[in-house]
Every structure is written in C-alpha cells, then in structure tokens.
Amino acid sequence: MARKRPFQGSSSRGSAAVAIAIAITLVLITALTCYYFIWPKWWFPEAISADARDVDRQFMATLWVTGITFIASQLALAWAVVRYRNRGQRATYSHGNNMMEIVWTAATVVVFVGLGFMARDAWASLHFRSAEPGALQIEVTAQQFAWNFRYPGADGIWGRTKVSEISDSGGNPIGLDPADPAAADDLVMPVFSVPVDREVELILKTKDVTHSFAVRELRLKQDTVPGLVIRVHFKAEKPGQYEIACAELCGLGHHRMRSFLTVLSQADYDKWLAEQMALKREEMGLSEPEPEQPKQ
C-alpha cells in the first residue's frame, strides 16, 4: 500500500506547531538562563580584594559578549525555524556568501581574541609579579585531608623541616625538626588569620598528592603540586571569615578538606597572634614572654 505522507513530514499545519514549539522552548530557555544570571542570589560571593574585583570585571565583560552571542544565536535559531518552516515555498538556492563569511569571521576574531588580551591584567597582577616586599608570609602545606598553615613564630625564622620527622599521629604534620631551635616556636594550625589591607604571601606546598587552595571571595585558586613550591599573594580588604575548600581531587576525603581564612583588623590580628604565641610558649614550657619581638 502506498504511503500517504512522504517521510519528511510536509504537512504545513503539523510543521507550524512543531516550529512554534521549538521557538517557544528556545525563547524560554534563553529568558530563564538570562534571568538567573541577573538574579543576585546565585552570583559570586562578594569580592574582597582588588585582584578579585579585576577578575569580576573581566567576568562581566565576558558575560556581555557571550550573553549577546547566546541570546542572538538562540533567538535567530528560533526565528529561522518558524519563518522557514515548510509552507510549500521553494527554498533559496544559495551556497553561501563569501563576504558575510569574511565579515563575521573578522568580527569574531577581534571580539574573542580581544577579550583574551583584556584578560591579561587580572592574570598578570597575580602571576606576572611577586608579592610586595614586606608581605606577611605564611606557609601552607596541604595533605590528605587537611590544611596546615605555618607562621614563623616569635623569632621570625622558619624552622627546618625534615620529611623523616613527619608524623600525623605524633602531632607533627609538616615534620618540624626538633633539633632546630628555630622550629620550636613555629605556629602550625589548621586554620589561619591575616590582617586586613596587608599584602599576604602564601607559600604553597603539599605533602602527598596534588591539592588546590581556593578562597572564593578572593577569586584565588592555586594547585599545590608535589615537588613544587608555589607562591601566590593577596590583599584582603574586608574582615570576615571565608571558607577554604580543596579544589583538586585528592582522594576520598577531598570534600572534607576544608579550612577557614579569617581576616581581622590589624589590632585584632596582633591580639590573635600574641595569643597564639603565648599558647605556643606554654606548650614549650616557657612562662615569661621573650623581649620585644620584631613586628610580624
């Protein structure tokens, strides 16, 4: 028996319904996507440093470009599908238009690569320059599944570490060498604090596998790589407590590997540091504080 309708579905009424349905779906997807990008609740957390704001500016520039591209493409698709659905018309016989190809290729190159060049500054401020001189230095050692932050202590000197001294069970996660007097007063802790408006340099290391130190509000993320010592720097402008989450798969505790960065006013920071050092002295069995210490 001969088939009544050819296989490509040429009934105009049928195709109008499908075309309009596709178009409406595309429009809805576009609208909802844009809405939720504009809706503040699901935006990045507030940026708390100048570098972070640079990153956000670049994100916004990219969002404008991609947003326009996204909206234009989806709507053009929706339009074409409705306007050129089969209504019995003859399709235009055209193999293309070289001038249009050249124009839109050139425009895309300029926009995309231009955007790429624009991104340089936000990258450069973190990676093409080192920390300001006089930055507060804190050593960060990642491990399965914790963060260890080390301050040089009252003497201002980093103590020597030895791999053979590392013992999680013995309370010496980064392997401070007991034979080195400078190591005795080093402060090692699972969370850390910094003063506001002060350049901080983090010296990133790892004991075992690759982890990644990430603080959302600083727009900071850096892998800690076995065998490498990597430095990053930031200057936080707003006091508060900010969560640190590991950002590179490191094993079954990857999701538990969390910590806090606390940004304090200078006065609060000094107080906090003095408390930590006092606790350390107690631990070391000393009662009197050392004479006037160099400012940390």
Added chain:
Amino acid sequence: MTTQAHEAHAHGHAHAAPTGFIRKWIFSLDHKVIGIQYYLLALVAVFVGMFLSLYMRINLVWPNMELPLVGTMTPEKYLALLTMHGTIMVFFVLTTAPQSGFGNYFLPIQIGAADMAFPVLNMLSFWFTFVSFAIMLAAFFVEGGAPISGWTGYAPLSAVGEIAGPGLGMGQTLWVVSIVFFCAASLMGALNFITTLIDLRVKGLTLMRMPLTCWAWFVTAVLGLLAFGVLAAAGILLLLDRHAGTSFFIPGGLVISDKLIPHSGGSPLLWQHLFWFFGHPEVYIAILPGMGVASHVLSTFARKPIFGYRAMVFAMCAIGIIGFGVWGHHMFQSGMNPYTAFAFSLLTMGIGVPSAIKTFNWLGTLWGGQIRFTTAMMFAIGFVSLFVSGGVDGLFLAQPSVDRGLHDTYWVVAHFHLIMGVAAIFGIFSATYFWFPKMFGRMLNETLGKIHFWITFIGVYCIFMPMHYSGMQGQMRRYPDSTGIGFLSELQPIQQFITYAAFVTLGAQLLFLLNFVWSLWRGERAPMNPWRATTLEWIIPSPPPHDNFAGNVPSVYRGPYEFSVPDQAEDFLPQHLTPAEVGAQNGKK
C-alpha cells in the same frame, strides 16, 4: 591478464560475502557489521555510564539511601562511579559511536567504496576496543574496586598505589591497561579512515564534493592518529611508575599516612601535559563528527545547500590544527608557567572563531530553507542550540584569570556536559534517526522519536544550565558530599532540581531504547531514500548488500548538497545522476 587486473580480480574474490554466523556477525570484515558492533558497544556503554551518573545524582541529594549493587554510598564509591562515568562516556561512547560507529558504516558508502581500505585491521580495531571495554568494566570487580582518581587520572594520586586511597591498586592498573588497548584500537581505526578516504573515493568525488560527514570523520581521524600515541606513552609511563618503581610522575619526599613514598624526581605536571596534549584533541574528536552530521541533516531537511561549504571545511581543519595548541587551558591553575598559560589562553579564544563560523553557517543553512521537522532534524536543531550554550560558557574558562573563580567548579561540569555530554550526543541521536532506515531497513517510530527529543532537549537544559549558577557560587567538582561546607549546603535546592530533571531525562532514553529495539523488528519498512537525500548511501537498498553497490559503482557529478536547484523537476539532485539522467528526469515533468 595484466598485474593490475589480476590484483583487482583477486581482491574482488577475497571479498565474497561470508557465510556462517561467526564470520558474518562476530569476526566480520564487513565495515557495516563492524560499524553496528561499535554502535552497540557504545549503546551498552552509554547505559552503563548513565546508570553510574544516576547513582551519583541520587547520592548528592539522598546520601543515605541504600542502592542496589552499591549499598550505602561512601566517598570512595562515589569517586569510583565518577571516574568510571567519565572514562566510559568519553572513550566508549563519544569516541566510539560517532566515529567508529557511524563513520565505519557510512564513510565507505558515502565515497562509493565497497569497504574500508583494510578490512582485517578494521575488525581488529573493534575487537581491541571490545577487550578494552571488558578490562575497564573488570575494574569494578577487583579488590579495592574501580579507581577514584577521575577520568583524568592525575599523578601522583593515580601513580602511588593503594596507599593513597581505595581502588588505586588493581583497579587503577586495569584502567590504565584498558586505556592502552583503546589507544591501539583508535590508532588502527584512524589509519584505516584516512587511507580509505584518500584512496578509495569513487570517480568524480573530489575532496570538495565530499559530504561534510566525511570531512568530519577525516579531520577526526587525523586528530586521533596524532593524539592517541601520546596517551599510550603516558599510560605506559604511569604503569612503570606504579609497578616498576620508576619516578616519571612522582617526586621525592611524599608522605602519605605517615609513610614515605620511595620515589623521587618525577613531575606531576608531566602527566598533565601528556594527558591533555591528548585530551584536548580528544574532545574535538568527540564533537567533530556531530558537527558533520548536523551540517548534513540540517541541509537535507531544510532542502537547501549547506551555507558556506568551503568555510565549513576550513573551520573543521582549523579546529583540528589549533586544537593541538590549546591543551594548557586545562592547566591554568596547575602551577604551569603563567606566561605560557596566557599564550594558551589566546589560542583558546582563537579556537572559538571556527566554531562561531560553523554556527553562523548552520543558521545560514536554515535561512531561506523549507524546513521539515523529522526527529533527525529536530535533534540537529537542538545540536545547534546546545553547541552555542556549551561553547560560549567555555569562553569564560579560556581566560586564566576568570578561570580562577571557575576552575574545578560545576561551571566546568556544565561546560563539558553541554558540549560533549549533550551536543555530541544529540549528534549521535540525529545520526541514528537519520541513518537507522538505511542500516536496518526499517523506520524508527517518529512519534516516539519526537517525544524522546522533547523530553531530552528540555531535560538536559534543566540538568546542566543550573550548574553554571552553583559553579559561580563555588560548588566544587568531585565532591561526594557538599553539605559539610557552609556555602555549599545552601545550594542543595539546585542539586535536587538537577537530580529530578536527570531522572526524567534518563527515562526518555529508555523510550529511545524501546523505539530502537522495537523498530528493528516491527518498524515500518524503509524505502531506499526516505529522506529524498543526495549522497551515495541513499542509492543502495535499505539495508545495503554485502558489497554495498552490488558491483554498480557510481560516479559523482556534483556536490553533496544540491537541494532546491532552480528549474529542476525535483528539489534534490543526487550526486550520482549523470547530467543526461537529470535531463531525462526533468523532461518527464
């Protein structure tokens, strides 16, 4: 007899149709059977992969649920599911179905050949893939289970063995061995595709008259030829680190669980460079065939030549070439040289250009067309929409500074799923609905197909669009459980929405499976050319005979997309019709 004729004649004999079940269906040399074998392997793999991801989604929302086959979820089980989901989907679905499945079946036919250049090699490449898949699945069943280091298998986590976590013992070894087998299979396949395309094209089929599907398979094969050898090398180095005490990737002084790891001097970044040098071309391998299919299907059902054929070819070649220069964008935060990172970034922004050209040209193909909404066409239209979505969000990741806020978050998960896990899959679906009649001699049910399309199209947007928002909020990848971190536990409503959408979308795939299986036996019988298409596969019976053209080798007289040519009786001009035959056809009307 001349030597030439003797060769040709002898080879013709060697290609007589096989008899017997084993020669015909198991160890077949016929590219069509091999193509179907690959496709079925991918079909099994995709359901395994979806099942794994469903368990992942359930865990993210209902972590304490007892699940069949897995029991209560633990972090290591979740990470094992995650690793295997990614590996199985990328290798055994996206690298297999579009290229080895459809490419094997249709490349020879679309160029007028009776088979691939090297049928025995073709058969071997399938069976190596099969062995690879078997070894990969075996990782689930060994002591310690499947590996937990992600589909990217970063060293040293993947290199130091079980001390770093469960599954990193035998499971990880099997994973690496499976990958090495897969590399061998892919290299054999790539070699075959390129040789076939260069040397077996029928008379009149110049390169610029090839269907864009053939161009896509060609560029994909070139990428595979150059990339898989590097992955094989990386895998062998990893195996040596794991089992022979070498230190290619493991530096000294590592202490895990208070034990000193006895290696020294290796570089974890070396693994990343080798892996991603392969890994980036790999994702273009996954998407290019889908682009070829989209071009082909859009043109066919808009009844209009593809807009800018040359530009499309140029764009695919540009994507292939530049694709070898952008791998560093996976490593911006890895500790790599920041100046090199910036260079990679510029190239990555640049590779967005050929993709944009293709998108403009797809829209241009629809413009002025006479669009018929078959299921294949709807998936092709969906492909364009999803390609745009998944493509533009990549522009953010391509900039290293912006990437600082987004790396390893769900934004990345959204990006690669939209572009690979959805757009490429839509390419596979479009190809399936388009070519099923030719392959099996029966039509897929269009109503079921359309329902499949609608639920899937809306469903995937519901699943993957919200991941952008949770990613911006800092939702981390590869976290079995986010509730321990304050700002992440607030995002649970998004997680729930995504999981519900996943359930529904997965259900629609069962509908597809039902349609597929049912239509194999009860589908409406397919004519030779149900879609009134122009390329050479539509001039042979559905399904084709063993040697495709049954001795009547066509010649080609025009390009592949001659639709709606003015002053013609028909709205399509098949490639094989001689001008005289066209004239005769016009004369009748």
Added chain:
Amino acid sequence: MTPVTTAEELHVGHGGGTPPPRDGGNGGRGDGAGGGMAHSVPLRAYYLGLSLGLVSILMFFMALVSAYLVRKGRGDWQPLPVPQILWATTAILVTSSLTVEKARKRLAEGSREGFRVWWGVTTLLGLAFLGGQWMAWMQLREAGVFLATNPSSSFFYLLSGAHGVHVIGGVLALAAVFVRRQYRRVTQAAAAEMASIYWHFMDLLWVFLLLLLVLGR
C-alpha cells in the same frame, strides 16, 4: 518546462553538475579491468597506511622523548654508562638497512635467489640486533643498573625496550615476506618495499634515540 540538454545549462554552484574530471579527480580508481569489481584497493593505499602507521609510532616516541627531555632537566639525573655493545648493535642495524636494499635490488633484477639470500641475511641481522640489545640490558643489570635505579636508566630501558618491541614487529614482517610465496592484495616487490620502509624507519629511529641517550649526557 524546457528539458536541460547540456551540463552547462544547469545553473548550479561550485559543486554543480559537471561531468567527472577526466583523471578521476582525486578519487580512487573506479571499476577495475574486471568490470563492476567489488573492492579494489589501489597499491598506493597500502603505502599510505604504512606512512600513517609510522606517523602514529613517531608520535608515541616523541611523547617519550619529550618526557625524557623534561625529566632530564630535574636535579637527580645521573648519566648512564652506555654499554659498549650498543655500538655493535647499531652497526648491525645500519648494515641490515643496507642488506635489505641489496635484497630489493636483486628482486628488481629478477634474481629470486639473490633476493632470498640478502633478505634472509637482513632478517638474521635483525635478530642479532635484538639479541645484542638484550645483552646490553644484561650488561647493565650486572653493573647494578636496573629500570628504577635512576631516571636515566629508566629512560634507557624504556626507549630501547619500546624500540625493540617495534623491531620485533619489523622482524616478523621481514620473516613473513621471506616465507610467503603467494601474494593476493599486493605484489611481492611492493610488500618487500613496504617492509623495508618500516625497517629503515626503525633504523633511523634507533640512531636518533642512541644519539639522544649518548650525546645528551
């Protein structure tokens, strides 16, 4: 509607209805002399396949070499004592490239006996090369240098081992050409040529690897 009578009257785009170019365009051969032949694969396809295979093997080795160069730059590299026998094995391999060409020349001149003699010599030299490489490994072991001893030894074993595996494949190809009498898809001369191309590639690759391992110290 006026019937179109000539190809030129079809107004079509660049892909339009022109008859196929006289030389078959860039396409493969159509039906062979047998008329309506099913699947004739031209000889050049086998050469192309071989070249592509060599490209993929090259990429594999380039990945290993780049790993070597990266690893070399790191602190703990100790130069490897190169076993002296490697000079002998290299000489054997280079000689075998000469003998394989001699064999092909004999075949081209029509001397089947000459071909078999020189081809057999080549195969034996190939085996001798492999044996010598094995002895080099034994010498290193005796000196206490194993795979994991030092990164330089790791790469030595790895590169020479990977090369050796590919040479085993080459020796099997040489043996197959030696043994085989009947050829269906290609001629014997073509098979010999392709095996010899592979063989030369292995020779050149070895020279390159040896220079890398030795000169780089």
